[in-house]
Amino acid sequence: MEPEARRKAVSLATGIDQSAIDALSDAPALGLHVANGMIENVIGTYELPLGVATNFKVNGRDYLVPMAVEEPSVVAAASYMAKIAREGGGFRTSSTAPIMRAQIQILGLGDPFGARARLLADRDNIIEKANSRDTVLIGLGGGCKDIEVEVFSDSLIGSMVILHLLVDVRDAMGANTVNTMAESVAPHVEKITGGKVRLRILSNLADKRLVTASVRVPTDALKSGTHDGAEVSQGIVEACALALIDPYRAATHNKGIMNGIDPVVLATGNDWRAVEAGAHAFASRSGRYKSLTTWEIAKDGALVGTLEIPMALGIVGGATRTHPAAQAALKLMGVSSARELAEVTVAVGLAQNMAALRALATEGIQRGHMTLHARNIAITAGATGSEIDHIAKAIIAEEDVSVACAERLLEGLKAV
Numbered sequence: 001m002e003p004e005a006r007r008k009a010v011s012l013a014t015g016i017d018q019s020a021i022d023a024l025s026d027a028p029a030l031g032l033h034v035a036n037g038m039i040e041n042v043i044g045t046y047e048l049p050l051g052v053a054t055n056f057k058v059n060g061r062d063y064l065v066p067m068a069v070e071e072p073s074v075v076a077a078a079s080y081m082a083k084i085a086r087e088g089g090g091f092r093t094s095s096t097a098p099i100m101r102a103q104i105q106i107l108g109l110g111d112p113f114g115a116r117a118r119l120l121a122d123r124d125n126i127i128e129k130a131n132s133r134d135t136v137l138i139g140l141g142g143g144c145k146d147i148e149v150e151v152f153s154d155s156l157i158g159s160m161v162i163l164h165l166l167v168d169v170r171d172a173m174g175a176n177t178v179n180t181m182a183e184s185v186a187p188h189v190e191k192i193t194g195g196k197v198r199l200r201i202l203s204n205l206a207d208k209r210l211v212t213a214s215v216r217v218p219t220d221a222l223k224s225g226t227h228d229g230a231e232v233s234q235g236i237v238e239a240c241a242l243a244l245i246d247p248y249r250a251a252t253h254n255k256g257i258m259n260g261i262d263p264v265v266l267a268t269g270n271d272w273r274a275v276e277a278g279a280h281a282f283a284s285r286s287g288r289y290k291s292l293t294t295w296e297i298a299k300d301g302a303l304v305g306t307l308e309i310p311m312a313l314g315i316v317g318g319a320t321r322t323h324p325a326a327q328a329a330l331k332l333m334g335v336s337s338a339r340e341l342a343e344v345t346v347a348v349g350l351a352q353n354m355a356a357l358r359a360l361a362t363e364g365i366q367r368g369h370m371t372l373h374a375r376n377i378a379i380t381a382g383a384t385g386s387e388i389d390h391i392a393k394a395i396i397a398e399e400d401v402s403v404a405c406a407e408r409l410l411e412g413l414k415a416v
C-alpha cells in the first residue's frame, strides 16, 4: 500500500476521525506555534517516519500500534512476531499500580537514624501535606500513599537521610506531579528533622510501576526456512542465555527490546529518556547489568518469553496533550488508561526482542534488515521519486546493499 491507502485502512479499522488521521499525515501536525510553546529557542520542528505495527493481540484485544522511528525493519519485525504470537493467543500482560517515587535528600544531621524515626512517626502528616495541593489527582483516587526513609553514609559529605514519597500518579507520567509534591513538603521535613533539604526530585528507577508481558508460542509457529520450530526455540533460548550472563551482549539485547518500546513512547508524546533510564537501571538491579527478558521452553515444547520493565507512561500531562500527533496516536491505539498504554508498549518490546533473537539464531540479522534498509541506501546514493524503489530492488537482486552499488546502478539508470 501507499501511505494514503494505509491511512484509509487505519481509519476504517479503528474508526478514528479525519482530524486524527490528518494529524498523522505528512502535513505538519505540530505547527510552529505549538512547538514554540513546548520548548525554548524554537526554530522549527523535526520529523520522523510514523509507521503502524499490525497483528498485535494483547490480553485478547487487537491493537494497531503507532511507532515513530528512523530505523528500517523495526515495524516489520514487530508485526511479524505479533503475527506468530497470535497462534498462541497473543500477548498477556499485567501491571502494578502507577506508583512513582520522589526523593528528598536531607543533610546536616547529627542523628540521621533519629531523624529517620521522626519522619516515620510523622508519616500521616507528611502524606497529608503532600496531598494538599493536587486536588485533581486526589479526586481521581491518586496521590501520595506511603513513605520510605533511607540512611546513607558518604565519605565526603557524611550521613544523609533520603525520604521517599510513593505517589499514585494515575494516568500521568508523573514527574511534574511528584516533583511539586516533594518541593511542597520540604519545609515541613526540615522542621521535623532539623536538617537541610537539598534535592527534591523523582526517581526514574520506577520499580514500583512495573509491567510484565509474556508470550507463549507453539513450536510449529516458529518454523523458519530450513530451521524447524524446535531448533528456532532452542536458538532463542541460547541467545538469551548469553544476555543473562554477559553485559556486552545484554546491552545489545536490551537495545533490541527498546527498538520496540521507544517508537511507541515517542509516537504517544511520552518521555523516552525517562523510560530508557528506568529500563537500564532496572536491568542492573542485581548489581550486574543483564537481559530484561527471559526465554524458556515449556514442558509441552512451547517457547515462553517474558519481559518485566518499569514503564512510566502517561496519557495526560507532558506533551501527550499538546502534540496533536501524539493525541492522534493515542486515539489510533484506542487505549483508555496509562496502564493499558504501558502494557501494550511492553508487549511490543517483547515482540521486538523475539524478532531479533529469531533472526540472530537462524539466518542472521543482515538479510532481513538490509533488505528493508535498501531504500535508505538508494536515497543516500541520490535516488529520488520512482528511482528509489527501482534502485532498492536492484541492489537487493545484486545481493550488494551498499551505497557504492546503488550509485553505480543509479548512474546506469540515468544514462538510459
Ligand SMILES: CC(C)(COP(=O)([O-])OP(=O)([O-])OC[C@H]1O[C@@H](n2cnc3c(N)ncnc32)[C@H](O)[C@@H]1OP(=O)([O-])[O-])[C@@H](O)C(=O)NCCC(=O)NCCSC(=O)C[C@@](C)(O)CC(=O)[O-]
Pocket (backbone or CB within 6 Å): 054, 071, 072, 073, 074, 075, 076, 077, 078, 079, 080, 083, 252, 253, 254, 255, 256, 257, 259, 352, 355, 356, 357, 359, 360, 365, 367, 368, 369, 372
Ligand atoms: C524484517 C523481517 C520481518 C523480514 O522477514 P522475512 O521473512 O524476510 O520477510 P517477509 O516479507 O516474508 O515477511 C514475513 C512476515 O513479516 C511481517 N511483515 C513484513 N513486513 C511487514 C510490514 N511492512 N508490515 C506488517 N507486517 C510485515 C508479515 O507478517 C510477513 O508475513 P505475511 O503477512 O506477508 O504473511 C525479519 O527478517 C525480522 O524480523 N528481522 C529482524 C529485524 C530486527 O530485529 N530489526 C531491528 C534492527 S537490528 C537491531 O537494532 C537490534 C539487534 C538485532 O542488534 C538486537 C539484538 O542483537 O538482539
Ligand SMILES: NC(=O)C1=CN([C@@H]2O[C@H](COP(=O)(O)OP(=O)(O)OC[C@H]3O[C@@H](n4cnc5c(N)ncnc54)[C@H](O)[C@@H]3O)[C@@H](O)[C@H]2O)C=CC1
Pocket (backbone or CB within 6 Å): 134, 136, 137, 140, 142, 169, 170, 171, 172, 173, 174, 175, 176, 177, 178, 179, 202, 204, 271, 274, 314, 316, 317, 318, 319
Ligand atoms: N526526570 C524526569 O523524568 C523528569 C521529567 N519531567 C517531565 O515531566 C512531564 C510529565 O509530568 P506529569 O506530572 O505527568 O505531567 P503534568 O504535570 O503536565 O500532568 C499531571 C497532572 O495532570 C493532572 N491530571 C488530570 N487528569 C489526570 C489523570 N487522569 N491522571 C493523573 N493526573 C491527571 C494532575 O493534576 C497531575 O498532577 C514530562 O514532560 C517529562 O518529560 C520533568 C522533570 C523531570
